[in-house]
Amino acid sequence: MTDIDQERRAILAEAELDTRAVRAGQVRTHEGEHAEPIFATSSYVFANASEAAARFSGDQPGNVYSRYTNPTVRTFEERIAALEGAEQGVATSSGMAAILTTCMALLKAGDHLICSRSVFGTTTVMLTKYLGKFGVETTFVSPTRIEEWKAAVKPNTRMLFLETPSNPLAEIADIGAIADVARSYNSYLVVDNCFCTPALQQPLALGADIVIHSATKYLDGQGRCVGGAVVGRKEEMAEVLGFVRSAGPTMSAFNAWVFLKGLETLRLRMEAHSASALTLATWLQQQTGIDKVFYSGLPEHPGHELAAKQQRAFGGVLSFRVSGDREAAWRFIDATRLMSITANLGDAKTTIVHPATTTHGRLSQEERDAAGITDNLIRIAVGLEDVNDLKADLSRGLAAL
Numbered sequence: 001m002t003d004i005d006q007e008r009r010a011i012l013a014e015a016e017l018d019t020r021a022v023r024a025g026q027v028r029t030h031e032g033e034h035a036e037p038i039f040a041t042s043s044y045v046f047a048n049a050s051e052a053a054a055r056f057s058g059d060q061p062g063n064v065y066s067r068y069t070n071p072t073v074r075t076f077e078e079r080i081a082a083l084e085g086a087e088q089g090v091a092t093s094s095g096m097a098a099i100l101t102t103c104m105a106l107l108k109a110g111d112h113l114i115c116s117r118s119v120f121g122t123t124t125v126m127l128t129k130y131l132g133k134f135g136v137e138t139t140f141v142s143p144t145r146i147e148e149w150k151a152a153v154k155p156n157t158r159m160l161f162l163e164t165p166s167n168p169l170a171e172i173a174d175i176g177a178i179a180d181v182a183r184s185y186n187s188y189l190v191v192d193n194c195f196c197t198p199a200l201q202q203p204l205a206l207g208a209d210i211v212i213h214s215a216t217k218y219l220d221g222q223g224r225c226v227g228g229a230v231v232g233r234k235e236e237m238a239e240v241l242g243f244v245r246s247a248g249p250t251m252s253a254f255n256a257w258v259f260l261k262g263l264e265t266l267r268l269r270m271e272a273h274s275a276s277a278l279t280l281a282t283w284l285q286q287q288t289g290i291d292k293v294f295y296s297g298l299p300e301h302p303g304h305e306l307a308a309k310q311q312r313a314f315g316g317v318l319s320f321r322v323s324g325d326r327e328a329a330w331r332f333i334d335a336t337r338l339m340s341i342t343a344n345l346g347d348a349k350t351t352i353v354h355p356a357t358t359t360h361g362r363l364s365q366e367e368r369d370a371a372g373i374t375d376n377l378i379r380i381a382v383g384l385e386d387v388n389d390l391k392a393d394l395s396r397g398l399a400a401l
């Protein structure tokens with residue numbers, strides 16, 4: 001790195017979010033490229049045998065092999081860390097790999113974890129079925145009732161895990177209050193920040209220790225690649241990086257490039273997703289055939305005030321109950337023509353899904369009832385199309401009820 005590169009890095013460390021999103025992490029090569037290059041290489045060559053030895057022993061910094069380091073992946077790691085206000089970031093092959101890696105790196109057999117009941121379905125499966133097998137026990141609690149978090153703490157509790165807003169009902173967990181619980185019991189607070197992204201919410205500034213991402217969603221923003229990230233303090237990230245290097249859930253250089261280009265437009269996209277979602281939520285509420293709308297941007301949502309405090313906007317995901325049963329919800333979905341019927345979210349294209357028979361289909365009827373995932377519930381992840389065209393598409397759904 002030249003002196004000017006170093007100077008640039010110091011300037012970026014102090015710069016605003018939009019500037020970091022566009023420029024953090026880039027170091028130009030001797031080719032003078034403007035856009036970040038994709039380093040499609042699995043290994044690196046050394047000038048001589050002694051340099052190879054020094055790189056392998058760690059005496060000399062530098063690239064050895066792309067499971068350890070890759071310049072494109074490093075650029076993405078530095079950029080997502082810069083956006084979250086973290087000391088360091090570690091890229092992973094998927095969002096689930098980010099969660100698994102964090103648990104494997106920071107927990108051991110006999111430890112106890114407390115997790116919000118309203119987390120991504122696969123997270124619940126991974127924690128109970130697989131981490132459980134290795135002697136890490138998980139207790140699930142309400143994301144919104146702080147007394148449940150306190151009551152669940154045991155002498156061996158080491159990690160608290162949450163997602164806010166939740167999917168699909170947009171429950172809002174109080175990051176600062178749960179961070180206080182974590183701190184008083186010497187545990188880590190890990191926040192899955194997938195739905196807000198650092199453009200709307202920065203959990204580390206609110207007291208969390210570690211932030212997880214499924215880069216697959218808004219960081220990409222156009223539904224192309226699967227990837228993830230973990231960010232936090234150097235101390236914990238050294239453990240996380242150590243696990244990725246030894247176990248191998250590495251991000252590919254190509255995917256890292258897609259994600260880091262996605263980060264450049266992240267805030268603009270998140271504000272556009274949020275603005276359209278608020279418009280649609282407000283409009284849906286006034287339509288006959290709609291029983292209830294779940295979106296934290298609506299003043300009557302129980303998490304509205306907290307969301308307004310800890311988020312910059314309310315995000316792109318909303319859900320609603322139609323009058324009727326499962327048949328009615330399916331008729332509504334099938335009548336739309338623009339929206340994509342898919343469970344993915346965080347895309348420029350709006351998606352529509354029936355949670356009870358897809359994302360939450362693995363739960364039992366009682367579990368779904370307890371979680372409020374009724375048969376007449378529909379979730380949409382609002383994209384970047386013209387909001388009036390989206391209204392017209394939802395009107396097709398309403399007409400089919």
Ligand SMILES: *Cc1c(COP(=O)(O)O)cnc(C)c1O
Pocket residue numbers: 094095096097120123163192194195213214215216217226227228
């Ligand atoms: C999709 C998702 C994940 C898992 O990410 P993958 O990239 O699919 O592995 C984790 N958490 C949340 C909130 C998600 O939406």
